[in-house]
Amino acid sequence: MQQEREIIEQLLEAGCGEFVVCGGARNATLVALLEAGEGIRVWKHFEERGAAFFALGRVKDTGQPCAVVTTSGTAVAECLPAVIEAHYTAKPLIVVSADRPESFRGSGAPQTIEQENLFGDYAATSLETWSGHLPLHLNVSLEETKATAESWPAQLGGFLPDRLPFEVRSLRDFLDDGVFKGLIAMVGGLEDADREDVFYFLKDLGVPVIADVTSGIREVLGDLIIPESALRGNLPGRILRIGEVPIGRLWRDLEDASTEVLSICRNGLPGLARESKIIHAEPGRVIRGLGPVDAVGDVRDDFLKARPLLGRVSELLEACPDSEPGLVSLLSVYATTGEGLFLGNSLPIREWNDFAQRETPYARVMANRGANGIDGQISTWLGTTAEIEDAWGIFGDLTTLYDLAAPGMFSQIETKGRILVVINNGGGQIFERLPRLDDLTEVQKAAVVQPQEMKLQAWAEMWDMDYHKITRREDFDDLEGGEKTLLVELIPNATQTKEFWERL
Numbered sequence: 485m486q487q488e489r490e491i492i493e494q495l496l497e498a499g500c501g502e503f504v505v506c507g508g509a510r511n512a513t514l515v516a517l518l519e520a521g522e523g524i525r526v527w528k529h530f531e532e533r534g535a536a537f538f539a540l541g542r543v544k545d546t547g548q549p550c551a552v553v554t555t556s557g558t559a560v561a562e563c564l565p566a567v568i569e570a571h572y573t574a575k576p577l578i579v580v581s582a583d584r585p586e587s588f589r590g591s592g593a594p595q596t597i598e599q600e601n602l603f604g605d606y607a608a609t610s611l612e613t614w615s616g617h618l619p620l621h622l623n624v625s626l627e628e629t630k631a632t633a634e635s636w637p638a639q640l641g642g643f644l645p646d647r648l649p650f651e652v653r654s655l656r657d658f659l660d661d662g663v664f665k666g667l668i669a670m671v672g673g674l675e676d677a678d679r680e681d682v683f684y685f686l687k688d689l690g691v692p693v694i695a696d697v698t699s700g701i702r703e704v705l706g707d708l709i710i711p712e713s714a715l716r717g718n719l720p721g722r723i724l725r726i727g728e729v730p731i732g733r734l735w736r737d738l739e740d741a742s743t744e745v746l747s748i749c750r751n752g753l754p755g756l757a758r759e760s761k762i763i764h765a766e767p768g769r770v771i772r773g774l775g776p777v778d779a780v781g782d783v784r785d786d787f788l789k790a791r792p793l794l795g796r797v798s799e800l801l802e803a804c805p806d807s808e809p810g811l812v813s814l815l816s817v818y819a820t821t822g823e824g825l826f827l828g829n830s831l832p833i834r835e836w837n838d839f840a841q842r843e844t845p846y847a848r849v850m851a852n853r854g855a856n857g858i859d860g861q862i863s864t865w866l867g868t869t870a871e872i873e874d875a876w877g878i879f880g881d882l883t884t885l886y887d888l889a890a891p892g893m894f895s896q897i898e899t900k901g902r903i904l905v906v907i908n909n910g911g912g913q914i915f916e917r918l919p920r921l922d923d924l925t926e927v928q929k930a931a932v933v934q935p936q937e938m939k940l941q942a943w944a945e946m947w948d949m950d951y952h953k954i955t956r957r958e959d960f961d962d963l964e965g966g967e968k969t970l971l972v973e974l975i976p977n978a979t980q981t982k983e984f985w986e987r988l
């Protein structure tokens with residue numbers, strides 16, 4: 485008991501006041517003590533993979549650490565995907581795993597696995613030397629003594645991550661000496677804290693911008709925005725990337741291009757396997773440090789031919805209204821009424837990026853783009869929006885199948901106005917359009933696409949969600965959230981979707 489209390493107090497002191505507990509025999513005292521701690525925020529989950537992603541969502545929402553508490557054995561290993569995601573997005577996700585006493589290690593005794601350092605390079609293992617910018621794994625060997633816990637007052641300390649280095653010179657050098665020629669900015673996902681600084685900087689600079697929806701500023705940059713298709717075969721000399729790795733194809737194409745790239749990002753990773761420059765810092769802080777910048781002038785004319793491309797997309801969206809891009813485009817208008825928007829990986833985030841409305845910004849737009857996994861998406865969304873009404877989340881069908889237990893959290897979170905949209909296009913449709921797979925036989929391709937036939941309405945019933953099906957534009961008319969989560973199954977018209985892509 486003493487040992488369990490100590491570890492909780494150390495975490496509280498380090499600023500971790502939220503815990504997602506997955507109960508078991510070995511961690512029962514830990515769980516009970518957390519429940520008994522006055523002022524500790526405790527979430528309960530029965531499934532560790534979802535719990536870890538939910539905890540990651542809490543970190544994303546609050547900017548503070550959140551710990552998932554597991555029992556021993558494979559329960560700990562279930563946290564690996566979320567830890568990896570947290571690693572690549574530099575988030576303070578903590579895993580506290582109860583382990584059997586040291587003498588059991590290597591014995592093969594029940595529920596005994598090698599838990600020490602299970603997450604390898606993805607997590608720090610000492611609270612004393614933890615930077616606060618990465619996940620932390622604390623593995624505690626515990627005896628199975630009788631579990632008891634009495635109410636106790638918890639003292640929460642402040643979360644004080646190490647400061648990232650401050651670096652402005654590389655950015656100034658990159659922008660100086662007439663290098664504006666051919667400069668484009670690419671903005672990936674941004675934290676709330678960075679958005680305003682990045683917005684004003686880009687407005688002042690006046691260069692063309694490719695901004696992801698997860699930047700939160702795509703809808704307010706007006707004429708500066710160009711579609712990335714404008715750069716196909718017309719790559720600029722320099723790209724300034726700000727924030728997370730951009731979503732679109734263009735970033736991958738840069739791998740083989742001679743374009744000079746400077747990235748300013750919080751995880752300190754270049755996002756390209758070839759040579760490029762990097763500033764490992766909070767983008768907003770670097771930009772504030774740079775001070776005022778001069779507008780670049782008319783370089784943008786090079787890219788003005790890009791604007792008709794946007795017009796052409798609008799025409800096609802009108803011509804194929806019930807195609808997947810058509811329905812996503814209309815959905816994007818409805819989602820502006822929400823208080824939060826979470827975009828699942830694969831096509832939802834890509835199609836949103838390319839075809840969503842560009843006039844009204846979204847509140848608190850988020851995604852998991854660290855490792856691009858399709859797992860744990862709904863759980864992360866529930867974590868990021870646990871306390872807000874009118875939260876919207878958009879997910880693919882296979883992505884949804886990964887996280888069917890996520891709604892187990894509904895009873896602990898806000899569900900009023902919550903809209904869970906599943907784009908049910910029959911499997912991993914992203915693979916249908918991969919040119920690399922064109923020569924596969926139907927059977928071979930199906931093994932990649934994995935079409936599934938499932939009745940989502942039954943899933944809605946299972947977790948007491950309201951249900952609404954959309955197969956055409958008109959079905960949006962009576963789309964309205966209520967007290968319970970509303971599951972919206974959006975089934976695009978496959979013929980129109982095919983036509984859309986063929987004509988684009």
Ligand SMILES: Cc1ncc(C[n+]2csc(CCOP(=O)(O)OP(=O)(O)O)c2C)c(N)n1
Binds near residue numbers: 856857858880882884
């Ligand atoms: C955990 C994980 N497994 C596999 C993949 C590879 N993958 C990327 S997209 C995708 C298909 C996603 O299908 P769905 O959720 O239906 O979305 P759609 O492609 O139809 O938009 C898969 C399997 C991944 N990114 N993450």
